Amino acid sequence: xxxxxxxxxxxxxxxxxxxxxxxxxxxxxxxxxxxxxxxxxxxxxxxxxxxxxxxxxxxxxxxxxxxxxxxxxxxxxxxxxxxxxxxxxxxxxxxxxxxxxxxxxxxxxxxxxxxxxxxxxxxxxxxxxxxxxxxxxxxxxxxxxxxxxxxxxxxxxxxxxxxxxxxxxxxxxxxxxxxxxxxxxxxxxxxxxxxxxxxxxxxxxxxxxxxxxxxxxxxxxxxx
Numbered sequence: 246x247x248x249x250x251x252x253x254x255x256x257x258x259x260x261x262x263x264x265x266x267x268x269x270x271x272x273x274x275x276x277x278x279x280x281x282x283x284x285x286x287x288x289x290x291x292x293x294x295x296x297x298x299x300x301x302x303x304x305x306x307x308x309x310x311x312x313x314x315x316x317x318x319x320x321x322x323x324x325x326x327x328x329x330x331x332x333x334x335x336x337x338x339x340x341x342x343x344x345x346x347x348x349x350x351x352x353x354x355x356x357x358x359x360x361x362x363x364x365x366x367x368x369x370x371x372x373x374x375x376x377x378x379x380x381x382x383x384x385x386x387x388x389x390x391x392x393x394x395x396x397x398x399x400x401x402x403x404x405x406x407x408x409x410x411x412x413x414x415x416x417x418x419x420x421x422x423x424x425x426x427x428x429x430x431x432x433x434x435x436x437x438x439x440x441x442x443x444x445x446x447x448x449x450x451x452x453x454x455x456x457x458x459x460x461x462x463x464x465x466x467x468x469x
Contacts, residue, residue, distance in 0.1 A: 266298060272323035273301045274349040275372075276332045279452060286451075286459065287398045288327060290428050291405045293463045295415055297325070303456040316349055324367055325413060326353050327405065331374040331396070370408045372401070399425045435466045 271292050275285050292299045300319045302312060320326065328350040350371065356364040371391040392404035403421035410418055419427070439462055440450035454462070 267322055267324050269296075269298045270300050270319075270323035270325065271297045272319050272326040272353070273299055274326065274346055274353075275329040276346070277303060278332075281329075281332070282452065283398055284329075284394070284396065284401050287402050287425075287428060288405055289456075289460060290432060290463050291402050291424055292327075293460065294424060294427070294467065295406070295409050295418055297409075299460060301456060304460075305457075317352060320349070320353050320356060325369075326367070327370045327372065327408075328353065329372040329394075331372065331394070333373075368412050370405070370412070372404060398428075402428065432463065432466050435469070436462055439465075 273285070273288060273292075275281060275288070277285070289299045289301075300323050302316050302319065305315065328346060330346050330350070332346065350369075353367070353369060357367050357369075371389065373391055373393055374396055375393050392408065394401035394404050399421070402425050406418055406421045406424055409415040436454075436459075437447065437450065440454060441447065445453050
């Protein structure tokens with residue numbers, strides 16, 4: 246089983262070295278629905294402002310590549326990961342809750358535990374809506390530290406910012422309050438201006454702009 250897991254986690258060879266961007270890449274494992282979009286955008290914004298590179302399955306829609314293979318590659322190429330388990334509970338009766346986030350966390354956790362020679366420097370942030378709710382669904386993870394965001398944009402920026410300071414070792418980072426103010430009062434104005442130039446409607450540009458475009462706009466705003 247151990248060998249099989251190694252081959253899954255490193256399908257192109259067990260001695261493959263991390264990419265040159267490994268120490269800057271942050272894999273984001275989160276829901277992609279419209280209700281979560283604002284939180285995901287806030288995570289991406291914070292990561293880029295702090296000098297790191299967000300990596301998501303949404304960065305490519307290549308139909309020639311299997312999604313799980315793409316996710317494994319992103320996990321392999323990222324020293325840091327953010328896993329949000331806040332969609333573990335179904336919204337209504339007979340609705341199946343989502344397991345993708347738990348699966349991807351398991352793959353990433355497996356890298357650290359099963360391949361320590363390659364991934365001992367990996368660092369993971371686990372998020373949830375409430376502090377201890379995840380233990381009811383993934384009891385094997387009881388005892389690990391997680392951060393709760395309460396489905397709030399300001400709070401999720403605080404969670405990510407503080408994790409970078411506490412665990413990744415980032416110093417002199419803007420406060421969570423300043424980051425949130427920049428995100429809402431400055432960047433959102435810039436984003437709307439750019440969206441209008443491209444012909445997006447003001448009522449739907451948030452969902453119309455793709456994730457790679459959004460990432461580029463954050464970087465343009467920083468470098469303007």
